[in-house]
Amino acid sequence: RAKDGHEKEFLQAVHEVVEAVIPFIAENDKYNNLMILERMVEPERVIMFRVPWMDDKGRIQVNRGFRVQFNSAIGPYKGGLRFHPTVNLSILKFLGFEQTFKNSLTTLPMGGAKGGADFDPKGKSDNEVMKFCQSFMTELQRHVGANTDVPAGDIGVGGREIGYLFGQYKRLSNEFVGVLTGKAMSWGGSLIRPEATGYGVVYFTKQMLEEKDGSQLKGKIVGISGSGNVAQYACEKAIELGAKIITMSDSQGYVVDPSGIDTDKLEYVMDLKNKRRGRISEYAEKYSEATYHEGQRPWGETMDIAFPCATQNEIDEEEAEALVANGCICVAEGANMPSTLEAIHVFQKAKILFAPGKASNAGGVATSGLEMSQNSQRYAWSREEVDDKLKDIMAAIHDECVAFGKDGDHVDYVKGANIAGFVKVADAMMDQGVV
Ligand code: NDP
Secondary structure, three states, X not given: OXXXXXXXXXXXXXXXXXXXXXXXXXXXXXXXXXXXXXXXXXXXXXXXXXXXXXOXXXXXXXXXXXXXXXXXXXXXXXXXXXXXXXXXHHHHHHHHHHHHHHHHHOXXXXXXXXXXXXXXXXXXXXXXXXXXXXXXXXXXXXXXXXXXXXXXXXXXXXXXXXXXXXXXXXXXXXXXXXXXXOOOHHHOOOOOHHHHHHHHHHHHHHHHHHHXXXXXXXXXEEEEEOOOXXXXXXXXXXXXXXOEEEEEEEOOEEEEOOOOOOHHHHHHXXXXXXXXXXXXXXXXXXXXXXXXXXXXXXXXXXXXXXXXXXXXXXXXXXXXXXXXXXXXXXEEOOOOOOEXXXXXXXXXXXXXEEEOHHHHOOHHHHHHHHHHXXXXXXOOOOHHHHHHHHHHHHHHHHHHHHHHHEEOOEEOHHHHHHHHHHHHHHHXXXXXXXX
């Protein structure tokens, strides 16, 4: 793909998928025509736009906004918005491509998309974040809609940002509709949506352990990276199931707490990250049993299970080898593409349990799908109802991975997730003709 040669993250995501899908196509003639894979790697539409806004000092700032509408074969476009200074077209194409397969796995009717801007919410006042969100939505509203494209949060886009974006959409369209997910409960949100991605990672891990040898999370040592939305709720559910969490991190370093991050300490992290918007290094100042490692990632620590929940390419080949050498038996990705291709190959060679993000972190978008259903019904389900549905969906995704990835007594979840995700989208595209 010479024309995408400079888009390294996108090429990496495509590479991971085609490694599994090309051998499958070779054995299944049905998919060997109509340029199905070639069409799938081309986004249906990319929108790129100027986002001008005024900061608190009265200066005009300009950012670049994007929406990559990747594939609508099985439903309206669906996927998060990321606000981070590293955002570029390659990253959003990789995320939109991954999202297409992930959404297919959820069993719900959602196409794939991703968007965002190179805006850095860190250090900005609430007023500046609101101004930015309003300007961003002033353009985005032309391209989204409850039956067209339904964005959600991602890195840098949480409840506050979704609120500002929704308010501006409503003002411009004069419609109160489910155009975004991740909304607050009092205005159309779903219970369990904030928890869903992290909880889903843990539910999926539970399934993998049970499939392998019937073992449980109880008593397992778990290392988590990140301390944002996904990391916090993966931590919460893993604590509830009896695991001992020893690490969390942010973009500046990680903390290791050999005595374990318990519910009280997690509450401190949530307050630190969500309300005070502080640094994870403060954890080690508060709890003397913990140590902080500036500029490093936690994968050199000894752990049974790793949940990378920060960002892409945060486990490289060397770190993967260190995890395996230290006895890690399971890696379940909470983030999107946190393991490099070389790291994935290390896990596959060692035959440890490895869940790619498109399977293990699909609980977030699945619950967004449930939020869309509730919005359409103008009704809200109870916490238990949504959590039960989330558990069922994670179990269904696990079963799809096993169906396509089982080889003897080992399950290759990368192969299983990619082929299962591919088959549903490819079948829909073939049914709909060359479009
Ligand atoms: P948040 O913004 O809530 O948290 C992100 C965390 O990752 C923070 O701890 C942040 O540190 C850290 N981080 C961000 N960028 C980097 C970097 N370049 N290097 C190291 N650490 C970094 O985001 P989410 O928790 O929502 O998302 C985390 C991952 O999960 C992303 O890959 C996202 O795409 C994926 N995901 C999220 C879903 C969701 O429902 N939220 C659904 C499915 C996947 P700091 O505090 O310093 O910024």
